[in-house]
Amino acid sequence: MYSSGNPTNIANPIKDATFQVDIKTVSGRLNLYQTTLCERLRWDLLDSNVNPDPFGYLDTYNKNDIQLICCQADASTLWLVPRVVRTRLIQSLEWNTDMEIFFTWILSRDRPKGKEVVKYEKTVDPQYLPTQSDVQMVLNGSINSFRIYNVYPRYFRLTGSGDVRPLEEDISVSADLIINREQFEWWAFQDINRSNLSGLCGGLKGPMAVIISEETPPQGILGDTLSKFSIWGLYITFVLAVGRFIRLQCSDLRMRIPFENLPSCDRLIAICEDIYAARAEGELGVEEVLYWTLVKIYRSPHMLLEYTKPD
Known part of the structure; x- marks a missing residue:
């Protein structure tokens, strides 16, 4: 098992990223903005x-896992x-119905198998949404833009099992x-609070995020098991199932x-052959x-030891 899948974790960087914004009313859901033109910059190669x-949020993480x-x-x-x-x-x-705005990050990695594409979607808190009248005026051509606050967290962590978890909720x-x-017509997404990261994107002013993609086991029996079922799947599969099978095979060895x-069983084998010949x-x-002689020998440990001594 260990030879077919090395349990040492290896880097699993983001290969592709997509960001989109949708609006939902009583009439249904409509996509406003979507971009697939996203650059992925290694953290250890950024401008020093x-x-x-x-704020030191990433000090505890390996720089090779951050993008x-x-x-x-x-x-x-x-x-x-x-x-x-x-x-x-x-x-x-x-109609003064509830309006919702969603953001969605779609991230692709090489592993884990079956979960290469990860989708993280969240609704913007209603208190940070623009007024419905502002959205109406943009749609009917009166104005060109509206503002949304706290759209999504700046920092994300992708676990080895494929889950997406915000790292810092207060940095949005x-x-x-x-x-x-x-x-x-086309939409544009202008980030208005780019902080220290503004000069690292080469003039790009669209959606931006710092993503920690955790290392995962390589492909193989062990790697696939850990990726699909986590450490609990490994425990149930190998410790409980395989361990129980081995225990059954090794139990009652004294019998x-x-x-x-x-x-030496030559004499016992000779008695068995004589039984067959007599029949x-x-x-x-x-x-x-x-037959009863053979039974008597097996019922007496002393006689069994005497009959099985080497010549």
């Missing part, structure tokens, strides 16, 4: 003249929404959602001593005498 972690994700501010897709759909959305905002990203109107651990010749009386 800038302190990317002034800075910098995305384009402009969406990677046009906002091709039919006029009737937009009108229906504006009308639903006039606020942003302006801007609609660009030229020949076609097998008369059959497997005697010095074949029809000498049933001789067969019975030999």
Whole structure:
């Protein structure tokens, strides 16, 4: 098991990242902004003249496991929404119904197997949402943007089992959602509180996050088991199941001593062969005498020891 899957964890960096923002009203859910143009920068290769972690949140983590994700501010897709759909959305905002805005990070890694793509979605707290009238005016063309506060936490940690957990809840990203109107329409996501990390993304002003991707076991029997079922799956599979099987095989070994651990069984084997020969010749009386002789030997440890001594 250990030879087919080395239990030493290895780095498991983010290979691809996608960010999107959706709005939901009584009329349904509609995607506003989405970008797949995200750069992944290694933490240990960032500009040493800038302190990317002034509060020391990442001091306990391995720098090789940390990446800075910098995305384009402009969406990677046009906002091709039919006029009737937009009108229906504006009308639903006039009905004073609850409005929800979701953000979603979609992150891809090489492992664990079956969970290579991780999705982290969360609803923005209602107290940080823009007013419904501001969203209406953006949709009908009166203004070009609205602001959302505390959209998502800045720091994330991806566990070895594929879960996404915010690292610091109090460090959140606020942003302006801007609609660009030229020949076609598309949305832009402008981060308004980029802090010390602003100069590390090469001018990109879109969604940005610091992600710690924990090391995971490599592919193999042990690696797949740990990745899919965690340490509890390994315990149940190997300690309980396999351990119980081995224990059953090794139990009551003292009962097998008369059959497997005697010095010499030639005389006992000769009696068994004589029983078979007597039966074949029809000498049933001789067969019975030999049979009870064999039983008497096995019932007496002293006689068994005498009959099995080497010549």
